[in-house]
Amino acid sequence: MKDQVIGVRVFAAYMLCQMLHFVHHPGYVAPAPKGSAFRFNKYGLVREALVQSGRAMTVHEPEAMPRRWIEAVHDADYVDEVMAATVPKAKERRIGFAVTADIRERSLLAQGGTWLAALLALDHGYAANGAGGSHHALPDTGAGYCVLNDLAVAANRLIAEGRAKRVMVLDCDVHQGDGTAVLLAGRPDIFTLSFHAEKNFPVRKARSSRDVGLADGLGDDAYAEMLCNTLPFILDDFRPEIILYQAGVDPHEHDRLGRLALTDAGLDARDRFVIREASGRGIALASVLGGGYGDDHGEVAARHARSILALADEAAKHR
DSSP states (O other): OHHHHHHHHHHHHHHHHHOEEEEOOGGGSOOOOTTOOOOOHHHHHHHHHHHHHTOOEEEEOOOOOOHHHHHTTSOHHHHHHHHTTOOOHHHHHHHTSOOOHHHHHHHHHHHHHHHHHHHHHHHHSEEEESSOOOTTOOSSOOBTTBSSOHHHHHHHHHHHTTSOSOEEEEEOSSSOOHHHHHHTTTOTTEEEEEEEETTSSOSSOOOOSEEEEEOTTOOHHHHHHHHHTTHHHHHHHHOOSEEEEEOOOTTBTTOTTOOOOBOHHHHHHHHHHHHHHHHTTTOEEEEEOOOOOOSOHHHHHHHHHHHHHHHHHHHHTTO
């Protein structure tokens, strides 16, 4: 009987280590504004794909990010426009859709989701937000389907609340994290690292702590070599306590807005390498969804889900 009790406890501990901590809110799937080509259904499809995978998972529901933390990095006048859903048309054109009341609430929840994922990662080693990665949002405007910059807001709050002394924002989206770079410029306690297609959006690049611009059509092997020759040395030098990982899947060869040529295997190798390098150094990692585009929304969502599962699987090996 005693052996059975011990066995049950060991199994329970094992399952706890295998548990995926996933942040999601029904509000992530907001109605698309009239005239918008952007759709929010992939955020619900990602959750469905994770459930269908059979992975042991705890779903955590975030609260909206308090306004004071958004204003800590964004201009107050722009935050006023977002809160009142009165963003000027010129800024809405830069964003790619109108900022309705539904979009405002979704953005605030996604902000809170990245924050919650960061706290969960500090407790468990890894956690994922099923939204977020709005890395194009600048101080006084949104851009590129991004309204407010959850990465910059969460990184700043982690430092301000004393949750971490050093934070890295690692951006592997196919597009440069220009907004994140601008919002966090000059911060010795936050390192912004962006791997992106050099000739892709945005045309005018900002300056991250470190930028690695990649040639069009770069494939799995060259990407892996670049990552291996860059990331470990920066981690050893900067020594962050947590990484906010923009794990966009738009470097995929079939992505509608990408210019790189990673296969499913290449994306898997990317994510597993990143989490191994973090976990092996005792660095917590919170991933956010980032970009992924295509006419087949189910397949795009599946890429995101596979990315999260790869990160969770590899993280579990180091617990």
